[in-house]
Amino acid sequence: xxxxxxxxxxxxxxxxxxxxxxxxxxxxxxxxxxxxxxxxxxxxxxxxxxxxxxxxxxxxxxxxxxxxxxxxxxxxxxxxxxxxxxxxxxxxxxxxxxxxxxxxxxxxxxxxxxxxxxx
Amino acid sequence: xxxxxxxxxxxxxxxxxxxxxxxxxxxxxxxxxxxxxxxxxxxxxxxxxxxxxxxxxxxxxxxxxxxxxxxxxxxxxxxxxxxxxxxxxxxxxxxxxxxxxxxxxxxxxxxxxxx
Numbered sequence: 001x002x003x004x005x006x007x008x009x010x011x012x013x014x015x016x017x018x019x020x021x022x023x024x025x026x027x028x029x030x031x032x033x034x035x036x037x038x039x040x041x042x043x044x045x046x047x048x049x050x051x052x053x054x055x056x057x058x059x060x061x062x063x064x065x066x067x068x069x070x071x072x073x074x075x076x077x078x079x080x081x082x083x084x085x086x087x088x089x090x091x092x093x094x095x096x097x098x099x100x101x102x103x104x105x106x107x108x109x110x111x112x113x114x115x116x117x118x119x
Numbered sequence: 120x121x122x123x124x125x126x127x128x129x130x131x132x133x134x135x136x137x138x139x140x141x142x143x144x145x146x147x148x149x150x151x152x153x154x155x156x157x158x159x160x161x162x163x164x165x166x167x168x169x170x171x172x173x174x175x176x177x178x179x180x181x182x183x184x185x186x187x188x189x190x191x192x193x194x195x196x197x198x199x200x201x202x203x204x205x206x207x208x209x210x211x212x213x214x215x216x217x218x219x220x221x222x223x224x225x226x227x228x229x230x231x232x233x234x
Contacts, residue, residue: 004162035224040128040226041226042209042224042225042226043163043209090163092163107168108153108163108165109165110155110162110164112162113161
């Protein structure tokens with residue numbers, strides 16, 4: 001099993017360029033997430049998707065858009081990259097589903113990350 | 120709103136010494152609690168989790184953590200640290216019921232192991 005796969009691993013952009021970070025999981029998970037990791041700031045949630053066809057803003061959504069293409073794939077797009085978006089980006093997935101009689105399964109599985117530099 | 124505090128940004132221990140990494144959380148109900156480890160250049164890997172039941176939980180790589188409701192803490196421990204344990208450790212809290220497994224992460228504690 002590959003788990004969570006992110007592409008690319010590294011990327012350098014010029015200010016104003018656009019790009020899409022790809023993420024795919026093969027665990028049949030319902031929820032997927034995009035985080036950015038910056039020194040001294042831990043992980044901050046950018047967007048998440050609780051199920052196919054739904055997306056919601058996280059803590060730091062400005063400057064990003066996402067698409068939950070299908071259950072497996074969740075992409076993150078930077079329309080006009082800025083130096084402040086230089087960061088390491090992590091995609092994650094979890095089994096979590098809508099609450100009800102079943103408990104949410106909150107264990108998250110992470111990809112290896114994408115190191116993005118915006119010059 | 121839920122929050123997680125890891126008071127120690129950086130900890131250095133000698134190989135073979137014991138380790139305790141602190142984590143305090145703020146949440147209005149019984150939370151899910153997690154510890155993740157991140158080795159250099161890698162993604163995060165789950166070490167252990169607490170959902171309910173026994174407040175002392177065992178994880179991988181010889182780690183354990185104890186949930187103390189009265190102190191709102193979930194400290195990570197290991198009796199004898201190995202050089203390969205050098206990494207960054209993240210505590211996270213998630214709600215019991217949610218539309219998605221949104222977790223809130225602490226800022227992390229970097230562990231250095233001296234030979």
